[in-house]
Amino acid sequence: MSIASGVSSEHIHAASQTVVKLRDEISKAVVGQSSVIDQVIIALLASGHVLIEGVPGLGKTLLVRAMAKTFNGTFSRIQFTPDLMPSDVTGHAMYDLKSESFKIRKGPVFTNLLLADEINRAPAKTQAALLEVMQEQQVTIEGKPLKLDPPFMTLATQNPIEQEGTYPLPEAQLDRFLLKIMIDYPDTNEEYQLVHNVTSNSIGDAINVDDIQPVVNAEHIINLQKVTAELTVDSRVSEYAVNIVRQTRNWPGISIGAGPRGGIALLRAGRAAALLHGNDFVTPDDIKSIAIAGLRHRIVLSPEMEIEGQTPDTILQNLLDSVDAPRI
Template identity: 55%
Template sequence: GKTLLARALAQALSLRYARVQFTPDLMPADVIGHSVLDDTGNGLGKLRVRRGPVFTHLLLADEINRAPAKTQSALLEVMQEYQATLEGETLPLPRPFIVMATQNPVDTEGTYPLPEAQLDRFLLQIRMGYPSHAEETALVQLATTGRAGHELPLEALKPALDDVQVLELQRLCSLVHADERVIDHAVRVVRATRSWPGLDLGAGPRASIALVRTARATALIKGRDFITPDDIASQALAVLRHRVTMAPDAQIEGRDLDEL
């Protein structure tokens, strides 16, 4: 389902797509890239930079918490600066650049906790629960009728945008008006998490930035050129849930983070 979602998004936006399966033995060079020595035929070799899968438009990091911290940290520069450093050379990434990552919240054996610095660089965390009965019935019908097990139902999906239009939409989002009072409201919401009962660690300033950015995108989708407190509220859970940490007593009581 997660791979299908990422591929469908890339196809709808006419973007290049790459998937990396994170495993305990995955090395940073497997993600970023590395140098190889080509034989020139005269007894000498020539170094050639082989770019990794991050040099794409949409990168799916599948089960990202199965890789050790060293490999996870390789994505920090990529996600923040939109560039990668190979053999001392800084190479820009294609634009637009989007990282989608998955992790299984149930099967945690053989996994590594994601560092807070990396979690903070993800704009949103979306929980995908079970589909409804009607949705699951339609899913089974679509996935099994006239298709083998490896075939994904994407043939009917037509591209709606291209990379230039996606960049233009990002620019338009930045132009959506954000009143100073609404920005102040967003900052207050984020700052409240730092002293909220049941939370051991609150969200940082990146959360305030992400909250306003997602509110701008929400307003643009709804055809408005300004944001409202309702836009802030609609995105608060997705923006904040991966940026805060529950207190031990709340975890012992079995409380849900979204309820807090």
């Protein structure tokens, strides 16, 4: 039994090539961080949102702007602060004296790629407003539902240091993110190249995405998302994903395991990973490759593991080493 593909293999092949082109273009601006780029593309293809965690200055904004440019999409950025209000995110109605009527002023969420910088600095009310937009893909202002233009993707960032005065995202809201991506320092060569790229022929340290050529347009991205959603998934691969998720609920180091959304996320992201790998079908390898990113924000470690300094990644790696891969 399998979830059959309704798209021809040529179509899929072409889609796969487009995705590779997309990745190459982004790599021109973002030096190194190949796994981060891959995971962001996977989230875009799977029509999901990502939470990026890393210290400041590792090129998160650059990544989003570069990505927006590859498909001529719009991009906006919100710096989350403790005094940020929900209407600053979604928009609001304003009374226009000339026309003597209320005019709706759309907020920064009306865009293709939204960078929510340091999302944990805003209070729960504002976070919830954004997370609702992510889920519903629409904003209601003055009782009027306003649809967001697809593709819409949120890239929220978090800073692992400076936890003072932050509002950590509750588990239920973390679940809305398809992947949680950890961004780390680049290695020596990559950093050397990065410093060279930023400082050559440029004034100041402004982000430069001029080298990036648009590969597709927003319509294409929607098509790619459709193709991704229709890739073949064998029932054993789905079982494998579900087994992994179910195992998180019984694993000794995990006090709260992932919910069914975890399994759904693994399959969605697995399909996108398969397309990125140039396949028109999903293998257990695809699921395994995104399992840690797809589950690390959906589990809560047991207190003793946290005291021992274990991270969700190590626990999940051990868990993946214990779940049997499907075979005949």
